Amino acid sequence: MSTIETRASSTSEKSGIRWGRVFAAAVLSEAAVIATLVAASAVYSFTVPPGTKLAARDIGELVGYYVAPPAGALATFVVVLWVARKLESKFMINGIAVGVVSVLLTVGFLPGAKPKDRPMYLVAFALRIVAGYLGGWVAQQRRSRHS
Numbered sequence: 001m002s003t004i005e006t007r008a009s010s011t012s013e014k015s016g017i018r019w020g021r022v023f024a025a026a027v028l029s030e031a032a033v034i035a036t037l038v039a040a041s042a043v044y045s046f047t048v049p050p051g052t053k054l055a056a057r058d059i060g061e062l063v064g065y066y067v068a069p070p071a072g073a074l075a076t077f078v079v080v081l082w083v084a085r086k087l088e089s090k091f092m093i094n095g096i097a098v099g100v101v102s103v104l105l106t107v108g109f110l111p112g113a114k115p116k117d118r119p120m121y122l123v124a125f126a127l128r129i130v131a132g133y134l135g136g137w138v139a140q141q142r143r144s145r146h147s
Contacts, residue, residue, distance in 0.1 A: 016090035017097050018083060025079035026101035029128075032075035033068055040067050065117060069124035073131040076102055080135025087139065095136025099129035 040063045054062070080095040087094060103125045110121050 015093075017094055018087070019097075021083045022094060022097045022101055025076075025083045025098045026105055028082075029072065029075040029079045029098070029102045030105050032078075033071045036071040036075075037063055037067060065120055069120060069127055072102070072106075072124055073127035076128045076131040077135040077138075080132050081139055084136055084139030084143075087143070091140035091143070092133050092136035095132035095134070095139070096129060097132070098135070099132025102128050102132075 037060075041059055044059050044063070076099050080098050083094050083098055084091045106121075107125070110118060113121055
């Protein structure tokens with residue numbers, strides 16, 4: 001094993017956080033949110049009669065405002081279950097790590113958001129971290145039932 005691999009595995013062993021899976025899960029949760037937003041916008045464009053449609057920009061803002069926060073929380077919860085599937089301990093820490101990393105991936109959008117939308121960003125960030133914790137908790141409960 002190379003020195004870099006040894007350091008990486010020892011860091012992971014000390015903290016109990018599976019950083020590779022945490023980063024992969026955070027990216028997957030972001031991809032799931034983007035896919036959900038695209039799907040919601042497409043459903044809107046195909047189901048609403050042409051005369052009553054909002055402009056694409058307006059629907060994008062509405063979908064982003066109302067769909068992205070719960071989609072982000074649900075995606076985070078689901079990917080945490082994947083991260084935790086082979087863990088023996090520290091389920092909630094790994095879940096919170098996924099939530100925090102997924103927030104870090106999106107926090108850059110906050111300064112560019114309209115001031116009236118910023119509180120929803122903060123709600124979305126909090127939901128992701130809570131969903132990470134809850135995903136870890138559910139994984140821990142599953143593990144304890146199967147042990």
